Amino acid sequence: MKRSLVLVAAAVLLAGCSGGGGGGTTSQQSSGGAPAKVTLEWWHLSTAEPLKSLWAQRAKEYMAKHPNVTIKATVLENEAYKAKLTTITQSGKAPDVFASWGGGVLKQQVDAGLVKDISADVADVLPTFTPAALSAYQLDGKTYGLPTDIGLVGFWYNKKLFEKAGISEPPATWSAFLDDVKKLKAAGVTPIALAGKEKWPGHYYWAYLALRIGGLDALKQAAVDHDFTKPDFVAAGQQVKALADLQPFQKGFLGAAYSTPDGQSATVSNGKAAMELMGQWAPSVQKDSGKGLGDDLGFFPFPAVEGGKGSIGDAFGGGGGLAVGADAPKEAVDFVKFMTEMGNHSKAVESGGVLPVLKGEESAVKDPNLKQVATLLAGATGYQLYLDQAYPPAVGQQVNDSVAELIAGTKTPEQVGAAITEVAKSEAG
Template sequence: MTAPLSRRSLLGLVGAGAGAYLLGGCSGDDSSDDPDAPQTINWWHIQNTEPMLPVWAAMAEEYRGAHSNVTIEIQPLENEAFKAKLTTATQAGSPPDLFQSWGGGVLKQQLDAGLVKDLTDDVKPWVDGLLPASLQPYTIDGRIYGIPFDVGMVGFWYNKDLFSQAGITETPTTWAGVLDTVRKLKAAGTVPIALAGKDKWPVHNYWAYLAMRIGGLGALQQAAKDGNFDTPDFVAAGERLKELADLQPFQPGFLGAEYGSPDGQAAIMGNGGAAMELMGQWAPSMQASSSTSKKGIGDKLGFFTFPTVEGGKGNATDAFGGGNGFAVGKDAPAATIDFLKFLLTADNQRTSAKTGAVLPTVKEAVDAVTDANNKTVAETLASATGFQLYLDQAYPPAVGQQVNDSVAELVAGSKTPAQIVKDITQVAKSQ
């Protein structure tokens, strides 16, 4: 997504960007194959807010303490700033040594450009300890080019109190039910849905899920092959999304809203200003860290999966989402892969999981998920019959960006469902 996130995945996606900082006592020539030679790891990640920002820093410090020859330069970046900076770096042929990745089409493009290392042989001794599904976005032609530290899915997060005040006793299981829920919330004087329209990738979650429920996973997979989005199923997805947009369910000024800003989507949910958001597994922690109280709405928060669409071919138990991981740059020093292994130990994964921002990919660490909502997400994902990576990551970058742009135009009312599929197809066919 990009994520998105996204986006987003992904997660602590947003917040005030932090500058680069150093962990280590020495620097020097990184070109030597001698494991004891001075080495500097340039690490870019997007966990630039509480709760994961200090967790990553502490792990890097612990690793450096055990490897006095290693310096770790950490660059925490906001999601969109990260993508822009990484694009500049990769276009120059100089990717960071260790950097955030969602896999999929973006990673494939980096691989084709010779910018990332093949990790298959290096991680073989320990990669079987990861959940198999989490590796899928990072596996290309049977080889592994990234390692996931988090995996999850997008779904509806909702405020139980606001639902109750509107007389809503059950979460919707159909798209018609979602629309009816929106009407009831509006009638009760509640903002039904918080949305970061400026960031665009949160908007794409709706169209992607609707396309999955209407056309099935096969429709998305076929579009990836032939680049054709100008089909009845994708048009129908836009029409269903327009039904929602026509109800004006979003907060005032949503088109200019960001996801993680003080008045953005996550903060609105965390402060009880809206009843729902469609977001990934990181939503509870982001709501909390973005809220005025820094606690969010606590046990008032609930989760339900994206509903079925009447007459759709998609399976209600197919999940849409992704995870967060790291790729290793082509010129990374030898210690980089060892540091990546360290981040993925069961103990460190448990530490990450206990923050509530990460659903671990290490099998042994799954027991550290204690939050009730995170457990629901993990259980739902575990029983999923199919999985689709965020479209802005699954497809080539230009296609993913066009999906985000076009869906945002649809929700803004400047393009029709029929127009956006033609725009996306035009870009996809040119790749």
């Protein structure tokens, strides 16, 4: 995530900001046979520590080994990144190397001829990756990117605030979760922080409830028949409404961003809300945007829904990866392979910035909460990519928009399903 975040301004590893995308710039080879000079445009969204500095360090190391290569990085927070990437891809270009969540969005970029098929170039390293981490970047038997992170969405919570409300252990069922929300409110504690302005964090609730109620097959079937009006999807919306009706979110949540000093992450980090539903990057963003909870931070998976068809072992989430623009020079693929070598990638795992994507990296996870996430991931019975990435972009955006309206009380559960279905069928032609 999706999503690793903070500054809206672009940051650059060297001087100057990326002005455009695609193709790198290559000067003529010198008469002495020296390698031609190449400039790689690298776009990513790791604006929070530790990845912000780690990725910058990796680029410096690569340039030291390859003096003919200059790497220019454009680093944007989540929403700004998606907007800028959409703008440049709509113009028919792509950066040389860019962060991707894979899935339906990557497929649309591939179909538009914007992404390089790197299957042959990375064939030698593919066996080193875990299948789950690779899956979002492999389409129709071809590889269009390499993963840098994998994980799942769950609840990050403040142990002290749970104790204050008399909650001795995290809820294992949805009804127990709703009861705990009531207990927190009764104790004068804001139960949940939500970035209502950015919408994607809200879609996690509807998506997870659909996964728990309808099962993984329901979400996969909807990708085929484009029908989100079925009873299980309506039921998911009804449970989101049941939660929203409890008014569990912080004051002003509809205008709140995710990673700003007054956003969702900081609200939890500063002890002003008991929990947030977020991906594996949550601890690092909490530290970056607020005071941090230290040992008071805990994690629990999204609860089971009584009577639901979904398995409690089904995971919802995603990771991050690096894709290569169709017109990028060969050095772009080499840089992506460099970034995902065991010796380099395991340092990012040790720092707590990402979770293992390479076989044998598990021991590098030090943080106990992230170990729990890694263990759940290793034992997952099924895996569903974020809906705003799994489905075509217009469908994913409609999911985010409609669920935001449901949470705000301006759309009914039935209207949510109808709105998403309308866009999905339209996109399918």
